[in-house]
Every structure is written in structure tokens, then in C-alpha cells.
Amino acid sequence: MDLVSTCKNQLANFRIKELKDVLTQLGISKQGRKQDLVDRILGLISDEEVSNTHGSAKKKIIGKEGVAKLVDDAYRKMQIADASDLATTRQTSLDICDVKHKVETEDSSFLSVKICCPCGTSLHTDSMIQCIDPGCQVQQHVSCVIIPGKPMEGLPSIPAIFHCEMCRISRADPFCVTVEHLISPVKLIAPTLPSDGTSPVLKIEKTFQLTKLDSDLLQSAEYDIQAWCILLNDSVSFRMQWPQYSELHVNGYGVRTLNRPGSQLLGANGRDDGALITMYVGEGVNKISFSACDSRLFCFGVRLLNRRTVEQVLALIPKEADGEPLEDAVARVCRCIGGGVPRANEDSDSDSDLEVIADTVTVNLRCPMSGSRIKVAGRFKPCIHMGCFDLETFVELNQRSRKAMAVSNLSQELLPGRYHY
Ligand SMILES: [Zn+2]
Ligand SMILES: [Zn+2]
Numbered sequence: 001m002d003l004v005s006t007c008k009n010q011l012a013n014f015r016i017k018e019l020k021d022v023l024t025q026l027g028i029s030k031q032g033r034k035q036d037l038v039d040r041i042l043g044l045i046s047d048e049e050v051s052n053t054h055g056s057a058k059k060k061i062i063g064k065e066g067v068a069k070l071v072d073d074a075y076r077k078m079q080i081a082d083a084s085d086l087a088t089t090r091q092t093s094l095d096i097c098d099v100k101h102k103v104e105t106e107d108s109s110f111l112s113v114k115i116c117c118p119c120g121t122s123l124h125t126d127s128m129i130q131c132i133d134p135g136c137q138v139q140q141h142v143s144c145v146i147i148p149g150k151p152m153e154g155l156p157s158i159p160a161i162f163h164c165e166m167c168r169i170s171r172a173d174p175f176c177v178t179v180e181h182l183i184s185p186v187k188l189i190a191p192t193l194p195s196d197g198t199s200p201v202l203k204i205e206k207t208f209q210l211t212k213l214d215s216d217l218l219q220s221a222e223y224d225i226q227a228w229c230i231l232l233n234d235s236v237s238f239r240m241q242w243p244q245y246s247e248l249h250v251n252g253y254g255v256r257t258l259n260r261p262g263s264q265l266l267g268a269n270g271r272d273d274g275a276l277i278t279m280y281v282g283e284g285v286n287k288i289s290f291s292a293c294d295s296r297l298f299c300f301g302v303r304l305l306n307r308r309t310v311e312q313v314l315a316l317i318p319k320e321a322d323g324e325p326l327e328d329a330v331a332r333v334c335r336c337i338g339g340g341v342p343r344a345n346e347d348s349d350s351d352s353d354l355e356v357i358a359d360t361v362t363v364n365l366r367c368p369m370s371g372s373r374i375k376v377a378g379r380f381k382p383c384i385h386m387g388c389f390d391l392e393t394f395v396e397l398n399q400r401s402r403k404a405m406a407v408s409n410l411s412q413e414l415l416p417g418r419y420h421y
């Protein structure tokens with residue numbers, strides 16, 4: 001393309017602003033309609049003599065190529081400006097979208113997407129996973145919270161049911177209700193990985209603020225502050241677990257976390273308990289440091305909790321009406337009496353589906369835990385057996401042993417003796 005055509009094309013894209021800029025640089029008149037300005041510049045580079053060339057002196061000095069270069073420069077500048085303008089516009093429209101999105105999500109809380117990850121960043125990445133708890137639904141980074149049991153290649157498989165660590169800790173102990181996370185759950189990271197294959201030292205140091213309101217609550221025995229830890233990829237979702245050789249210091253005081261030897265993996269009943277640090281903290285800033293020696297990945301947090309009484313926990317357990325439907329219960333009992341206990345790998349056409357042939361069946365109404373007659377029979381929803389236990393005894397024992405249970409899985413049951421079969 002020759003000089004004139006190139007300039008013509010570029011000038012065709014010019015706005016008044018660019019035309020005036022070029023004319024200013026050339027030192028010639030900027031007066032007239034847009035087409036006049038275009039013609040005036042073109043005249044300087046075309047061979048045709050323009051009758052009324054303003055400031056032709058300059059033309060002689062810089063020449064056609066010089067004018068063409070001015071036009072070219074102005075053209076490039078315009079493109080760069082346009083590109084950044086476009087970026088700004090895009091940014092602005094994004095912001096508007098965001099604002100709109102926020103407003104929408106405030107209106108309908110079930111649509112809200114919160115990113116709250118133990119890595120501490122709330123950036124959205126390509127692979128996110130959402131907590132299944134309807135009241136929570138926080139999103140976390142798959143790479144932060146899904147840890148394959150064994151080292152493997154590629155992405156770990158995503159579980160169909162995922163609970164974030166806040167929901168896991170809330171369910172780990174039905175006798176405690178989380179009031180507030182004073183330290184948001186945070187992943188314990190080893191500052192250095194030992195090269196000799198031994199377990200790395202995990203360390204964390206945090207401060208947290210205790211408000212006047214919080215410390216007033218702590219005057220009541222129903223409130224406590226608890227430091228807790230869970231194993232991120234624990235096969236049992238709802239339990240606490242401290243890493244090996246855990247050491248906790250609160251405001252300089254050593255606090256016991258384990259009631260087991262440091263090398264042992266779990267406490268009694270296959271679970272650990274949180275560490276109560278209420279007596280070591282006060283209103284204002286509190287300092288907490290934790291260290292351990294373990295090669296697995298843990299999440300650590302501090303929460304303000306409210307205690308539930310046995311009565312309150314009992315009230316949470318689904319009532320008979322919300323438990324197993326009677327037909328299902330009868331079918332289950334029939335299976336137990338008739339065909340024995342179906343095994344997981346048993347065919348559907350096995351004996352277990354046969355009609356009950358026994359005339360009378362003796363059912364034991366003695367609670368295996370208390371040894372007394374069952375008052376309110378309890379069972380776990382997924383259980384396929386006939387045996388029940390006294391619900392109150394079970395809950396009380398759990399409160400004492402601090403062995404947690406999934407309350408939602410428990411249900412009150414018709415006393416077995418009340419079935420007519
Ligand atoms: Zn993360
Ligand atoms: Zn959750």
C-alpha cells in the first residue's frame with residue numbers, strides 16, 4: 001500500500017481530536033469541518049497541489065514521509081488509548097455486574113456464594129467445591145481441601161458429599177454449638193519439609209480479639225472457648241483429631257490438647273476432644289501458638305461455643321414420626337428374623353426377602369448400655385439390625401465420654417415389642 005492510501009485509511013478512522021493533533025504538530029489551521037481537516041492533511045502528502053496550503057513551510061521541512069509519520073503516530077496512539085478505554089469500560093461493566101450480583105445475593109441468601117477456604121484466600125479458581133450444608137454452602141478450593149489418601153497423579157476425585165471444616169467441627173460434638181469462629185479455620189503448614197522423610201514440624205501463631213460481649217458470655221458456664229483441630233481428609237468427617245505431638249500455648253500458658261501419648265494417632269473412642277482455653281484468655285488481644293509433628297494435613301481453629309444440655313441434645317434427635325416409616329421398619333425386622341442379616345454383596349433374590357415364618361420371636365428390651373429396660377428406644381438410621389438402646393442413656397454416656405455422634409442419624413424408635421408380627 002502506498003503512502004497516500006495508508007494515510008487515507010488511517011485518517012478515515014481519526015476523530016476530530018486526532019486530526020487537530022496532527023494539524024497542530026504541522027502548524028497549520030485546525031478550522032473547518034472534519035472532511036476539510038482530512039483533506040488538508042492528505043493534501044500535504046499527495047502529489048496534487050493544494051491551492052490553499054496553510055503553513056506550507058513545514059511541509060517542505062518534514063516532507064511527505066514526515067507528515068505520514070505524524071499521521072501514523074497519531075493513529076497508533078489512538079489505538080492504544082482505545083484499547084485501554086475498552087479495558088476500563090470492561091472493568092466498569094464488571095464492577096456493575098458484581099454490585100448487581102451482590103445485591104441479588106443479599107435478597108436471596110440461598111443463592112449467595114461465599115468463598116471461605118482454610119488457605120486464607122478468597123479468590124475464585126477453576127476448581128471449587130461447595131459445602132453441602134444448606135445453611136453454609138461455602139466454596140473452597142479443591143486443591144486446598146480435597147487431599148487424596150495416597151499420593152497420586154492428576155486431580156483427586158471430588159466427593160459427592162462435601163462438608164467444609166466449619167460444618168465438620170460443628171457436627172463433631174452435638175453438645176457444643178459454634179457461636180463464633182474467633183480464629184477462622186486455617187490449614188497447618190510446615191515451614192520446611194525435612195529431606196530425611198521424617199514428619200515435618202507444623203507451626204502456627206495467631207492472635208484473636210475477644211470483645212467485651214464475648215468475655216461477658218464467658219462468665220456463664222454455658223460458654224467456652226475451644227481450640228480445635230481436624231484431619232482434613234479424615235475418613236470420619238465429624239470428629240476432632242489433633243496431630244501427633246501437639247503442643248498448644250495460649251498467652252504463654254501451655255494447654256494440654258492430648259490425653260494420649262504424642263505418638264498415638266487418636267484418643268479414646270477413636271477421637272480427640274477440643275482444648276478448652278477459656279481460663280487462659282481475656283478481653284482484648286489474645287495470642288495462641290500451636291505446633292505439632294505430623295506428615296498429614298490438619299486444619300486448626302478457635303471457636304466460641306455454647307453448651308447444649310442432655311435435654312437439648314435429646315430434643316434434636318428426630319422423633320418417631322420423622323424416623324423410619326413403619327413399612328420399612330417391618331421389612332427390616334422381617335429380614336432380621338427371616339433371612340438373617342443381609343450382607344452388602346448379597347443378591348436381591350436371596351433368602352432375606354422371604355416372608356417371616358417364625359411364630360413367635362423374643363425381643364430383648366434391655367438396653368445394652370444401662371442394663372435396664374429401654375424407656376425410649378433409639379437406633380441409628382442406617383442400622384439394619386433389630387437391636388435398640390435407651391436413648392437417654394446413650395446421650396448421657398456420650399456427654400460424659402465426649403464421644404460424639406451424628407445426632408441427625410439417630411432416631412427414636414417404636415419399642416420393638418410394639419411391633420405386631
Ligand atoms: Zn484455598
Ligand atoms: Zn459448611
Ligand SMILES: [Zn+2]
Pocket residue numbers: 383384385
Ligand atoms: Zn446395626
